Amino acid sequence: MEGQALDFDGPYGRDYAAIIRRSVPAYDALLEIAAAALAAMAADAAEVLVVGPGRGEELPGLLGALPGARFTLVEPSAAMVEACGGVLTAAGAVQRCRVLTGRLEDCDDLQPGTFQAVVALNVLHLLPPQGQELLLRQLAAAVAPGGSLLISGYSEDPDPTTDALLLAVARSRLLQLGTEPLTVERLLASRGASVFGIEAARLQQVLTAAGLDTPRCLLQGLATRLWLSRRPDGSGAAPTAAGDGRHQTPG
Numbered sequence: 001m002e003g004q005a006l007d008f009d010g011p012y013g014r015d016y017a018a019i020i021r022r023s024v025p026a027y028d029a030l031l032e033i034a035a036a037a038l039a040a041m042a043a044d045a046a047e048v049l050v051v052g053p054g055r056g057e058e059l060p061g062l063l064g065a066l067p068g069a070r071f072t073l074v075e076p077s078a079a080m081v082e083a084c085g086g087v088l089t090a091a092g093a094v095q096r097c098r099v100l101t102g103r104l105e106d107c108d109d110l111q112p113g114t115f116q117a118v119v120a121l122n123v124l125h126l127l128p129p130q131g132q133e134l135l136l137r138q139l140a141a142a143v144a145p146g147g148s149l150l151i152s153g154y155s156e157d158p159d160p161t162t163d164a165l166l167l168a169v170a171r172s173r174l175l176q177l178g179t180e181p182l183t184v185e186r187l188l189a190s191r192g193a194s195v196f197g198i199e200a201a202r203l204q205q206v207l208t209a210a211g212l213d214t215p216r217c218l219l220q221g222l223a224t225r226l227w228l229s230r231r232p233d234g235s236g237a238a239p240t241a242a243g244d245g246r247h248q249t250p251g
């Protein structure tokens with residue numbers, strides 16, 4: 001959960017590293033598992049699309065996981081783009097990355113079906129349901145045959161009892177981290193105001209309608225989830241993971 005003032009070009013953006021770790025339980029584990037998933041599922045990727053990289057927290061892991069891939073980053077906030085530039089320079093990855101400043105919805109020069117890996121971490125929940133669906137369809141369309149889509153975000157449990165339990169633990173966690181009670185209530189009040197839960201059933205419906213397989217949850221930290229979904233490669237073969245046969249010589 002994040003606060004009301006999601007101004008990525010203002011104080012929110014500047015204090016982002018601390019705020020995101022408070023808002024997203026298990027944030028560092030999420031980045032670690034996202035990178036591991038790409039290394040396992042998309043080791044041969046040539047083109048990777050990262051939508052909403054923010055300050056580029058996920059980039060060192062993703063770049064390291066896929067050392068042979070070219071990366072396209074799509075990020076609307078100028079301050080975030082600048083911060084990403086610093087991360088790319090530190091990682092020695094400027095040459096293999098292009099950065100498009102804008103929203104994915106406004107990018108018309110991306111060819112559908114050309115990215116072996118598409119990543120959107122903690123972006124979708126910033127949009128209300130209709131916007132989520134439009135962005136989701138665009139993310140899915142970008143995935144090449146045999147490619148992988150990684151999505152994470154805030155996702156409430158459809159069972160009210162479980163949802164209440166997750167909320168109680170989320171409140172307790174924030175207080176234990178030393179967050180002021182008023183700030184805790186403000187954060188929790190952002191649900192439905194500036195943060196919109198991703199409905200897991202809707203996610204599955206939109207992705208499978210776009211030809212991808214059922215999203216699998218790789219990580220859940222309270223109400224934050226990380227999903228992996230893949231586009232079948234069209235050969236009729238089951239999707240493979242790196243090291244499970246694709247690189248073996250026949251026979």
Ligand SMILES: C[S@@+](CC[C@H](N)C(=O)[O-])C[C@H]1O[C@@H](n2cnc3c(N)ncnc32)[C@H](O)[C@@H]1O
Pocket residue numbers: 008020051052053054055056057058074075076077080102103104105120121122123126135
């Ligand atoms: C909460 S931050 C997540 C940053 C990073 N992925 C992470 O997990 O730390 C969301 C980012 O998505 C960007 N964003 C919001 N809407 C977007 C859109 N429609 N297309 C691309 N990026 C978007 C924001 O500018 C912001 O940098």
